[in-house]
Amino acid sequence: MVRVPGTDKSLEEARAEGVDLLIVYSPMDAVEAAARRPEEQVVFFGIGFETTAPAVALAILEAQRRGLENFSVLCAHKLIPPAMMALLESEVRVDGFICPGHVSVIIGGEAYRPVAERGKPCVVTGFEAADVLAAVRMLLLQLRDGRSEVELEYTRAVRPEGNPKAQELLRQVFRVSDARWRGLGTIPRSGYELAEEFAAFDAERRFEVEPPESREPAGCRCGDVLRGAIEPPECPLFGTSCTPRKPVGSCMVSTEGACQAHYRYRTGEIER
Ligand code: SF4
Structure with missing residues (x-):
């Protein structure tokens, strides 16, 4: 923060x-x-x-x-689940969800059932590369079979009931x-x-504080990146005025941000 x-x-x-x-x-x-x-x-x-x-x-x-x-x-x-439901109402086309492991430790896999009932497969995954690959495979199998269920890949940490x-x-x-x-x-x-x-x-x-209306930095497309409406390099500031060392938007701040991940793995810059 x-x-x-x-x-x-x-x-x-x-x-x-x-x-x-x-x-x-x-x-x-x-x-x-x-x-x-x-x-x-x-x-x-x-x-x-x-x-x-x-x-x-x-x-x-x-x-x-x-x-x-x-x-x-x-x-x-x-x-998280209400935001997933809101995404389904947006213009963004989502075939399925890789659900976040740490959130799911608390809320459990069952929390995503309303999303699955809307016809979108959900797989709760962990953070290792093998976890993510396994989750993608599980999502693809659901799509291939025409299923829409909540499945747990991250069973070593997540239970259905949370x-x-x-x-x-x-x-x-x-x-x-x-x-x-x-x-x-x-x-x-x-x-x-x-x-x-x-x-x-x-x-x-x-405390009585009247914060000013918040606004995005000029040119920043973080909202579109977060919705999955564009890829980070489609933002005009990506890699020019916005880099991990001098972030303009929140998506470039931490290693969890989509823009920083794109920047690091596209340019090979690994922060140690
Ligand atoms: S974080 Fe930077 S690159 Fe990403 S959308 Fe915002 S301004 Fe653009």
């Missing part, structure tokens, strides 16, 4: 200008920071999919248990809400906000 370009600047640039920005490796580290600095407000930026949300829920419960009044969360968590304890934490601390997605617009019931019982830990309620 620190390097992701914002509407005006990245958090990294804000930090260089003197903003007090702590980089933590776990939401619980932010709780500890709040306990260490009782005279300051600590706002944790809760972002990510179902994978990271349970740890944020735990941190909120811990802050509540310790009675910390200077800890809050800016909640921007997103949910992780019930983590799901219970999510139900306890969050409520499902509409959320805005880059390139997809607002998708109904595709994000989390804090449940009413935890309103005291909601940074949006604690």
Whole structure:
């Protein structure tokens, strides 16, 4: 998140200008920071999919248990299955889905059943090259056989029912809400906000901030890349003004970004 370009600047640039920005490796580290600095407000930026949300829920419960009044969360968590359903409504032609392994550890393979029932095969896969290849093969076999099912390739980590304890934490601390997605617009019931019982830990309620309307950097096609409407090299900035060392859009920031992956494997640039 620190390097992701914002509407005006990245958090990294804000930090260089003197903003007090702590980089933590776990939401619980932010709780500890709040306990260490009782005279300051600590706002944790809760972002990510179902994978990271349970740890944020735990941190909120811990802050509540310790009675910390200077800890809050800016909640921007997103949910994967509603976004997949929204993609099916878009102009993008999808034959099947390789479903994300780490999200599926939490929500389970069954969460994709509505997608499969819409006629799109789903295969939950892991992260090794062999996992991805095996998932592609499983998808092709489903398409060949005219099947549309949820299959688990990543059986060493994912169960059909997911992780019930983590799901219970999510139900306890969050409520499902509409959320805005880059390139997809607002998708109904595709994000989390804090449940009413935890309103005291909601940074949006604690601080009155009117953020300006967000906008993409000029020329950036991240939204189209994320939807699969274009390939990264079709963006006019790809490899010229936008590179992994100087990303213009979010898809070029990390190794997980589609633009950075295209750039690295197209040009042979491997960051060590
Ligand atoms: S190349 Fe850069 S600017 Fe273009 S879509 Fe990708 S991240 Fe956005």
